[in-house]
Each structure stands twice: as C-alpha cells, then as structure tokens.
Amino acid sequence: MGHWLGELNKIDDYRWEIPQDYKTGMRVAGRIYADEAMLGAIREEQSLEQVANVAFLPGIVGCSMAMPDIHWGYGFPIGGVAATRVRDGVISPGGVGYDINCGVKLLRTDLDEDEVMPRIRELVNHLFHNVPSGLGSEGKIKLNDREMEEVLSSGAGWAVKRGYGTPLDLEFTEEQGCMKVADPGKVSDKAKQRGMPQLGTLGSGNHFLEVQVVREIYDAEAAGAMGITHAGQVLMLIHTGSRGLGHQVCDDYLRVMGEAVRRYGIVLPDRQLACAPVESEEGRDYLSAMACAANYAWANRMCIAHWVRDSFSQVLGRKPGQIGMEQVYDVAHNIAKIEDHVIEGRKQALCVHRKGATRAFLAGQEGIPGRYRHIGQPVLIPGDMGRCSFIAVGTERAMAETFGSTCHGAGRLQSRGAAKRGMRGTDVAAELASRGIHIKTGNRGALAEEASSAYKDVVDVVRAAQGAGIIRKVAMAAPIGVIKG
C-alpha cells in the first residue's frame, strides 16, 4: 500500500485538512487532529485515504474527521468521526465496525496501591479465572431465547435486574446502558446464536482488564466528582464489546447495504462504506439492530464488572461495600447515534458515526449524569498495556467542531506481524513484570502483537487532543495488573 502522498494542508499546530478537491466525489473536506510529529507515521499507511473516502457519504456535514489516534482500518479509518444529516444522509455499518459498542468501563475504589500491590499476583489470577476470556471461551451465563431478547432490548438494565450491578451503575453509563431504538426483531437468528453463549466474556485481541493506579491528577474538581481523589488510588478498567453478536449484525447489514447502495444509486469508493439513507427501511433496521448489539455490549461489561467486584472481595477479604468499587463511567467507542448538533447556527438531527472515537460532551449537555453535569462527560482513553491511560472530559470545542467526539485510545503504530518480529526473543510478560506490571493471558503467543512498541504513545495522542481543545485532561493512571484474553 505504501506511503500516502495526497495533499494535506496545515490549519494550525493540531489541525490538518485534506481539501475537498483531493478526490472527485468528496462532499466535504477531511480534517485530521494530530501534531506534526505524528503525521509521519500516519502518512506511512492509507488511513488518510480512508478519511477522504468517508467524505463521499451522502449527507455528510462538517468534515470527515480523524482523531489523533487515527490508524488504518477497513472502510472508515480507526479514529474516524462522520456525521450525516438524518433528513437526507446515510448510515453506514462500516462507520461503526464489527465490534459494535466496543467500549470501556472504569471503576474506582477506596483502595490504595500499597494495599493491593502485595496481592496483585493473586488478584490477577482471580480476575483471570472469574472473567471468562480468550479464544474459544464460553460464558458462565446461560440465556434462553426470551432472556436473549431482554438483553438486546434492555442492555445493562437486564444485567442489573439479574443482580450483576446496581441502578447507580446504570446512571453512570452512556445512554444508561440502553439504546431505546433497539428492536430484537431486526437481529438475525444467526447473530443471536453467536451471542447466546458469549455474554459475560472478555474475548481476545486488544480486549483487556487492567488494575490501575492513579499517577497524576490534572483537574482536582473534575476528578473529585468522579471519586478520584489522590495519586496511588486503585482503579479498574474493562475493555470489551459485543462479541460475535456484534460481528454478525455488522456482516448481516453490510449485505443489506450492498443491495441498498445499488437501489439508491449511491456511489462509493470502497464497498466497506456501504450505506443506506438513515430514514430508509434499511437504515432504520440497521440502527435498531446496531442498538441491540450496543445493548448486549453494555450488558456484557456490566456482568464482567460484577465478577471483577467479586474478585476484589475474595482476594482482599472485604465486602464489596468496604471497597468502594463504584462505576465512574462506561463509554462506547464504536457506535452510531442520532444526536442534535448545531450546524451553521441551526440545530439539526445528525447520525454521528464514531469508529474508534469517544463521545465527549460538554458540561451542561443532556445525557450527562447529574453528578457530572457541571464538569462534562467523562472520557476514558486507554493506552497500551505497558504505558498508561487517561481520564478526561468533553469540551466546548469538541461540541462545536467534532460533534462532541474525541480520541479513544493510543492507536496502533505497527502491524501485528511487524510487532511480533520486533519483539522476537523478548519475553513480553517478563519485561512488563520487571516494570511492576503483572500480566496473565491465555495466549502468550499473541502478547507481542499487543506490546507497547506496536502502539502510539497515548501521552502523545492525548497531548494532541488537548492541544486541539477537544478534551480536557482530568487524571492519568498506570497499570499494575493486566488480563488479556
């Protein structure tokens, strides 16, 4: 594929533009949020071409955008944000991806590093055994057809009803863990069959559980509102999505959209961008099915959080109430949503696609829990397993420019093959252990693919996002225990 040689104009230190006339058929310009140092690596692959391709989507408004963690995906770039008018625009399953509502959940605790560190090996072992993970694994929850329908229509609410969480957890979840447009009738039997045995499983690849310790607090007021009060405090981060159910929903609707593209005469440069008008039957059906997969993912993370809480209790010999393990927030980073945004001075209903991007709403916005209404929506930005993760909040600039969106993580830098070659002969687990990070995985062979060197440094990504004004940093935490599937 090689180096991308297209035109990229500097707007300012953190904003770059692919002009609309770069490619015939682009309906808007492309905009990349990154600093100059990051652009070298970005230009080495074809993600910028993907930004230009997304600009072909009918009804797209503003720009086809990419966040600083942009990297080469399929169809959309990872880190891509595109908003289309509901009135005459399209919705694209490729703008969400196969792992619908892949996302992160952050739990805080009353525990300090010095209480947990001596037990970290035991804690990681408990987490590994209590949370089903890895290739070919099946969950501990047995669902019948009726319960499956409930998971799809009620999301995390189903999990709470079954005792896997509390009503307060729901309050601190994007959409309260349930998109109401969900209609299980729009999800194929094949997707339901794939989802049935996998609820409450972590999966593999880049999905993980991390025991983290707060290292820095940048905004004490915002951190305090989230229950994050001091350096040394222990946090827990959960990263997974909708498993095989989401993959099947995406695939099912790419087939539907392949036909819709012909029917509606939509011209696209890449079939993975297949789409249909938001207000068409195909568009509405996809949104309803996608919402079901999103709900499944919220239920999935809720169930996993329950076993995480159990594991802490078992290892530390304390009741959950004595650990103060409360949910800070749960965000989706592969999703499409209908939201109102102001375009050219007028409020309009838009379909905002976030493909490897996180919603980052400004303080005061509807949809933010009361406790956070004055600070803004919490944004969770995990880094790779050897570095750190950030907690941030949404900003006015994000509302005005990126439809309230920002980066979602570090973003890959190296292919899996290159990562493996680069780490040949290195014991990744031992190297992490030497830096005080205890890891357990069911697949040691794949660890090298997830090594730090395979990822951009999340510090650079967050610096660029903050430089562009599309997030405000609140705190930084580093891992001491990692579970990889």
Next chain:
Amino acid sequence: MDRRFDITNHTADIGITAYGKDLADLMSNAAYGMLTLIVEPETVKSTVTGKIELEELDDVALLVEWLNALLYEMDVNRLLFKEFDIVVTGQTKLAAVCRGERLDLARHRLKREVKAATYHNLRIVNEKGIYIARIIFDI
C-alpha cells in the same frame, strides 16, 4: 499453480492474498488461508463434514460471505474446516462440502480471533488466468 495464499500485513488488522485457478479454487484457498490465521491447519483432522450454500450479489460478496459463514460455524458450532469441495455457479452461488473437526482446546492452539472478513478495497482480479483477491480481516 501451487501457491494458495500469502499473508499481508495491515496496521490494525491482517490480510491474505488468495490465489486460484478458478473462483471455486480461490474460495477454497482463501478459506484455508483464513484458517491458518486462526490455528495450525496440521492440527485439524478431517473427521466432520458440513455443507454451506450461499447466494450473494456478486463474486466479491460471495467471497466475503463464504469466509464469514465459516467464522459463524466456528463461533456457533465450534467447527474448524480445512478441506473444501466447492462449486461456484455464475459468480453468485456457492455450494461447498467442508471437512474438518470440532474445536478441541486441548489440541488446537488458537492463535487469534478473526472477527470478520471485510469488503475493504476487495476486488477479484484475473491475471493471466489466475484469480487473485486481497482480503482484509477484522482482528
């Protein structure tokens, strides 16, 4: 030709370039290539037979949906298929008899999860009588 497929690198995901003397051969080699991303094929015996039949919009959709049908079989029925007798009719219909075995975590060391075969920049070209397709998988 002898070469069945090559593995190609992609930043976030992984790809294969599959070759075939006709569409059916291409489908078979793409499926075998995908299996090598998941497991060592030598560890998979041919003890179970399954049938897959598809009708799609065109040859590209047929290739993607064929591979995704195999991923579905792995996810739901825990079947790993390694040998394929395939008939493709008119670029839009496929009938396959697949042989392989049920996943046994004690013997099959799984390398990675393949979420799906994607349509990203996928074209099937015919170069000097060889069918070639480069498929990017979501990992």
